Amino acid sequence: MLFSLNPQTPQCSVFALLNAEFLHFLDSSVNAEVFSETLFRTFPEMIENVEVEVPSVCWSNKPTREKFHSLWETLPTTIAERRRLSDQISQAQDVIVFFNNTQTVLPELEPASLFEACKALTTHLFTRTKDLAQAKSQSNNSIEIHYQSFVRGNNNSHLCPICGTALLSQNRVSVADEEQWRSDYDHVLCKDKYPVYSVHPGNFIPTCHICNSKAKGAKDVLRAQSGQRRTAFYPLPPAQESCEPYISVTPQLSSRSDLVTDSWETPLTSVSISYVNAPAEVLNKIEVWKEIYQVPERVEQHLKANFFTRIASDLQPTNFDDFCQQLQRRTRNTPPDYKQSEWRFWWQKVYEFLSNQNQAYLQEVWVLIDWKLRLSNDADMAGTFNYF
Numbered sequence: 001m002l003f004s005l006n007p008q009t010p011q012c013s014v015f016a017l018l019n020a021e022f023l024h025f026l027d028s029s030v031n032a033e034v035f036s037e038t039l040f041r042t043f044p045e046m047i048e049n050v051e052v053e054v055p056s057v058c059w060s061n062k063p064t065r066e067k068f069h070s071l072w073e074t075l076p077t078t079i080a081e082r083r084r085l086s087d088q089i090s091q092a093q094d095v096i097v098f099f100n101n102t103q104t105v106l107p108e109l110e111p112a113s114l115f116e117a118c119k120a121l122t123t124h125l126f127t128r129t130k131d132l133a134q135a136k137s138q139s140n141n142s143i144e145i146h147y148q149s150f151v152r153g154n155n156n157s158h159l160c161p162i163c164g165t166a167l168l169s170q171n172r173v174s175v176a177d178e179e180q181w182r183s184d185y186d187h188v189l190c191k192d193k194y195p196v197y198s199v200h201p202g203n204f205i206p207t208c209h210i211c212n213s214k215a216k217g218a219k220d221v222l223r224a225q226s227g228q229r230r231t232a233f234y235p236l237p238p239a240q241e242s243c244e245p246y247i248s249v250t251p252q253l254s255s256r257s258d259l260v261t262d263s264w265e266t267p268l269t270s271v272s273i274s275y276v277n278a279p280a281e282v283l284n285k286i287e288v289w290k291e292i293y294q295v296p297e298r299v300e301q302h303l304k305a306n307f308f309t310r311i312a313s314d315l316q317p318t319n320f321d322d323f324c325q326q327l328q329r330r331t332r333n334t335p336p337d338y339k340q341s342e343w344r345f346w347w348q349k350v351y352e353f354l355s356n357q358n359q360a361y362l363q364e365v366w367v368l369i370d371w372k373l374r375l376s377n378d379a380d381m382a383g384t385f386n387y388f
Helices: 013-028 062-074 079-090 096-100 112-127 133-139 143-153 209-216 256-261 280-293 295-315 320-332 344-355 359-374 378-385
Strands: 042-047 050-055 184-187 204-207 247-253 268-275
Touching: 013 079, 013 112, 013 133, 013 143, 062 112, 184 209, 204 209, 209 280, 209 295, 247 295, 247 344, 247 359, 268 280, 268 295, 280 295, 295 320, 295 344, 295 359, 320 344, 320 359
Parallel strands: none
Antiparallel strands: 042 050, 184 204, 247 268
């Protein structure tokens, strides 16, 4: 987690509805003898100006009802076993505890037929049922409306809070919230391994497509590849832990001779990202963040590929003295778009590093920036460095 969220960030009510229906179904099934409408809740609805109780979308929608029926058929046969299953899931709804305490017990679904039926149901709830008009009306919400509330609750920022490198989505002018585009929603606990949380409202965070689909996929946040439990950042309120307060970026410049004989367009040999003064428990979570989302690797490649072009574009210095002054101005205050514009956070860390370097180091950087600004050709570059 790069940035923590506003503590008042709302959860999505449509997921709260579907999760509550899932829990209610398990509880109602404990003493039930047949699969029927009584296993589901009812909801008030205005029909011809009269308020009436209507069935849950989980019952009235046939494909969803069939998924619940499949789960019903795999439930334990005794009342005691059903009660134990219902209780272990309903009493494990505070998902944040799993991220901070490796001794907490996660719900287990056995046998495999129960696990697969639960997975099929909750995956359907997430992929299909949430988008039904009745699900939206019974929750008075939708994932599209929630996304807009999420953005507004976090300083109107569409920046991915996981990486700070990409936008979540883009809004269009004069388009209603319900019709706006939205970001991907990441299952923090992946639905393939933790199906009982596939529609838990505390298990979703809007993320960019790279973080969600390319980097994370079905990786397990709570377990290392060895299967051992581990702590990790919980990205939603009330948690406020993140990498942001500790990150330091250190670019390593190539030598002049290497630049002339190798590549002037990529003048950095490497970029190191460190986490200064981070407590041990936070460092452990940072390691998981790095493994899951591969942010440092993405940042290093971007900074190496764009180092002088971006600095020249951002600062537009006219000479060496102006370059040094621009760096000081740039780092005197946090830029307003620090948590709103793609890559801004990471470039600010570069400027903070440069502003603390001596004149000799900055002169090396300035020579290349000046070259970029002048758009010199290869011969000019070699002459600048006096390298033959």
